[in-house]
Amino acid sequence: MGLTSGLFIGLMIIAALASTAVTVWLWPRFAAQRVEAVAARLGLIGVSQVLTIAAILVFINGYFAFFGSWSSLFGSGQSPPAPAAGVVASSRPILVTGADLGPVPGGSALPVQVDGRLAAKPPHVSAPAPGSANLAMVPGLKSGLGAAMRSVGQVLQITVRGEHTGISSYSNYVYLPPQYFQPAYAHARFPVVLVLTGYPNDPWSIVKRLAVPGTSARMVADGQIRPAVYVMMNVSVALPRDTECTNVPQGPQAETFLAQDVPLAVERAFRVQAGRAGWAVLGYSTGGYCAAKLAMLNPYQFSAAVSMAGYYTAIKDNTTGNLYGGSRSFQNENNLDWRLAHLPAPPVSVLVTSSRVGERGLPATLAFLHRIRPPMRGYSLILSQGGHNYGTWIRQLPQSLVWLNQRLAPAAPVVPTARGGPSAHPGSSSVRG
């Protein structure tokens, strides 16, 4: 039974209500003013209290998508990033595990009305027929495009297998804008924004709560930004561990996975640009730290980063464990403030967001901004008030997308020329040639 399944949440709520009912039912039996009876009262109240809290926690976990599955909460019992010797890296770096996820959340605000129900939760088990590893084989992509897809685009659930790191990351999502399916863009390569969750967090929350696909679709329809592909990934590659996008010595090479394996896989599976001019990264909370870090450490892959309510030092706590091999120097290398003070500034643009009231990371964010020097460029978006929550980040998203739009090479549709024939503007010159 899935941690976020409606059945499990329903059973938990029933258990909580039942325990309360039992307490009411048994109430008269423990009405004597004796020690044993008072202890029994306390026990009854305690049980119903614990069950109620558990039900609320499970419900909140589903609502905020902290943990998407039991294995991400408790671990799968084995360390994933250590394949046995001789394991051959998969030739299919991206596996589409779900294509029929319902209309894009937030898409109902679009000028074009779409029918159908709103997807309430990630259909973790809605895998299409086996063998649909290749995007071209996903039903509905090549033929029979529905009205929803044409108006707001499509969200696919994907598994990414890292060719170089051996890391596999499940239940991630990619959003293809409606233009991706239009004939004018049939040969256009789209820019990509890699969107990273916080920790702990399920990537579906980027689709549902932050509504990146819906917001992007609306802004493209309004002409505020140009279409882009959004790859929405879990920032942690070894849940329940918080890997902080670090190449952990003798552990998961999380930075290489997100900065090299993922772009390589996406570039092979989708019609997207290769190279820094067409790639940016955005994240919130832990994802914000990772967005800034991935861009700063890999400026030839990412040209811009948005760090929403991020932090800029290399943290170490109970959820991270020993990420730095016990080396102070290596921890420093993962500290973005230290990097700016001791290493050349990388040629990337970073937008940091925070709030004057409600975000205790504000001073550290401003200090980081203050350390940025050419050729790196820093920008800030500071709200007057807003806590560490989706409501705040939703307010920062439209401006962040406009800021990214100004820095990413656009997908060029085929436009009729004066001579009458079609002519394709090639996308930006790709660094990878």
Next chain:
Amino acid sequence: MGLTSPGLVVVLAIVAAGLLGAVLWWWPRLAGPGLRPVLARVAALGALQLIVLGLIFVIVNNTAEFYSSWSDLAGDQAGGGAIVAGKYHASSRQAPAPSVAPVTVSTSSGIALPGHRRAAAGGRLQTVRIHGALSGLSIPGYVYLPAGYSDRSARLPVVVAVSEHLDSAGDPYSASRLADAAARQIGAGHLEPLILVVLPAQTGPDDQGCLDVPGSTQAATLFAQDLPQAIGTAYRAAAPAMRRWALLGDSAGGYCALQLAMTNSQNYAAAAVPPGDYTGPPGPAENGGSRQIRAQENLAWLLRHQPMQPISVLFTGPGPTEPFASRARPPMHVGQSGLATGPWRLAGVLDWLGGALRQPAAAVRS
């Protein structure tokens, strides 16, 4: 009272404790039969649940600071702010590095080819300095450009040679001898025209084997990120992602070359190195005092614990090749070759590297 004020926690805690005590104490009063006592029990339990949940929520929210105020919680906050460009403070200690070209050429000389009268019939050899924008390292080296480089428009494959004796003309791994060998093999049609970059085996005071020394010399960053960018900007070089870059190492640069191929296979498709077990970098270890980082620097450990990388490795000359020869599985390939005698000892090795780079990506991966 503010959502995040400490007073709220205290008030809620007192109310919860009081309510719990009251329920326990007046329990018998609600024990009677009939609808009203039952409703009263439900109400008492519900109130207790609510107040305890509220207390937990407020404590958790204060710890993690999810919601900063009641209006934040209710979602009443609206509107964004302004995006402001950060001002670079010229007064700060770290001045920006002056913008330098990634590659500066100091001299350029022709490579003669036996049987040809033109002085540069074999191409040109430049002495250069490469400036790593990310690593901050600036290292001297050589770049060999094949004959006809300036006439063609195609982007050429690149071989990066890592040598201890790049300046001493007598050494087979010296820049001039490597350039001569490459010119001869290209002229004879054995080797596709390529760019040969010859770099020193040590790029900084504590660099051992082109690793990123924690908190110090970022040699891996230089080779994996700066070098492809610099050579790709300054020369018509193929992009590394096209599987058109390879490494060549001598006895001092062998660990460097093999290590880079195994950890940056997205850039380097092949490496030719002297035989060896490669259990650690040459010279004193520079691993930031970390046992785990030292373990990773053992290439045999990498071979056992990371996926097989899509690279071709050639061991040049006779000698031990374990554990590489027996453990490698596709897409990794390991071979071994003898070395020719005479002045062009590395001619065959260059031919092999050229062959590894000529294959389309699909063939290398099969």
